[in-house]
Amino acid sequence: MRGRGFELLLLGLLALLWGSSFALIRVGIETIPPVTIIGLRCCLAALALGVVVYARGVAIPRDLASWKAFALQAMLATVTPFVLIAWGSQEVPSGLAIILASTSPIFAFFLGFAVGRAERPSWLKGLGTALGIVGVALIAGHQGMQGGSWPHMLALLASGLLFALSGYTGRAFGKMDPMLPALGSQLSGLVLLLPAALLWERPWALQPSQASLIALVVLALFCTALASVIWFRLLRTLGVVATTAQAYLRLPLGAGIGVVFLGESFPPVAVGGLVLVMAGVAMMTWRR
Numbered sequence: 001m002r003g004r005g006f007e008l009l010l011l012g013l014l015a016l017l018w019g020s021s022f023a024l025i026r027v028g029i030e031t032i033p034p035v036t037i038i039g040l041r042c043c044l045a046a047l048a049l050g051v052v053v054y055a056r057g058v059a060i061p062r063d064l065a066s067w068k069a070f071a072l073q074a075m076l077a078t079v080t081p082f083v084l085i086a087w088g089s090q091e092v093p094s095g096l097a098i099i100l101a102s103t104s105p106i107f108a109f110f111l112g113f114a115v116g117r118a119e120r121p122s123w124l125k126g127l128g129t130a131l132g133i134v135g136v137a138l139i140a141g142h143q144g145m146q147g148g149s150w151p152h153m154l155a156l157l158a159s160g161l162l163f164a165l166s167g168y169t170g171r172a173f174g175k176m177d178p179m180l181p182a183l184g185s186q187l188s189g190l191v192l193l194l195p196a197a198l199l200w201e202r203p204w205a206l207q208p209s210q211a212s213l214i215a216l217v218v219l220a221l222f223c224t225a226l227a228s229v230i231w232f233r234l235l236r237t238l239g240v241v242a243t244t245a246q247a248y249l250r251l252p253l254g255a256g257i258g259v260v261f262l263g264e265s266f267p268p269v270a271v272g273g274l275v276l277v278m279a280g281v282a283m284m285t286w287r288r
Helices: 004-028 034-056 064-088 094-101 104-111 123-140 150-173 179-200 210-237 246-262 268-284
Strands: none
Touching: 004 034, 004 064, 004 210, 004 246, 034 064, 034 179, 034 210, 064 094, 064 150, 064 179, 094 123, 094 150, 104 123, 104 150, 104 246, 123 246, 123 268, 150 179, 150 210, 179 210, 246 268
16 A cells, blocks of 8 residues: 555646646647547546556446446536636636636535535535635636626636546446546547537548647547546545645646746745645645
8 A cells, every 4th residue: 555645746746737738728729629639538547547457457347337326427527627618718717717717625525415424525625625725716816807798708617527526436436446437437438429510510621730639649548548647546545625725736837847847937925825735635635
């Protein structure tokens, strides 16, 4: 058994992978339509996961109940949230969009009181949840408070709620190898998305750029296949509220990348926000 430090390292890696996926999607959709790129992402991720599962000799579930659960997971964590985020971000300032899309830990905290004693979060996790969202707001800065279209803001909030729900439904796979629900949810997402892409976006007529294709491959293999396996593992080892804390980590990680690689500034108020985020994540992942 690996220690808590390794699990927290995986949590940071998950935040980095999912945080970078938004930039990769922006590069990809320059020449590949959104539904098509998300469907292809599921396709490539499922192919990669399928090869690894086959090589390891892990038996794929054949019962209908498991595949219904995989389909539900795909709807909550793969298909619907990304559509809502893509649509909502069109009419909401980027800072506020990040805040609204990072609310899944808040929803996960309150949903924990409705799913039974085994998942009921502690007051420490609640305090960590509050500190995290304040920290995210400080890092996003005053631009994020300029407001936007209410329907689009509600869409971003709904994506956070659905993702929090996917954490609790994902706990049902606790006894499975994490690669199996990762593979099943990607296959289900593929079945749901590719017909829509064929119907609406005529992918056979596309002429994608090299940058979009590279973004698609990285998005599929690392930000989807690898990240999904880490997600289902952490749901089992850290729990739902702690695992959704990666939503808070995405923004400071992204800001740090901008400072190191792009020469961007990190104002003092954002440093304070970073401290709050890290304190909140520590509280949300604390084990007695």
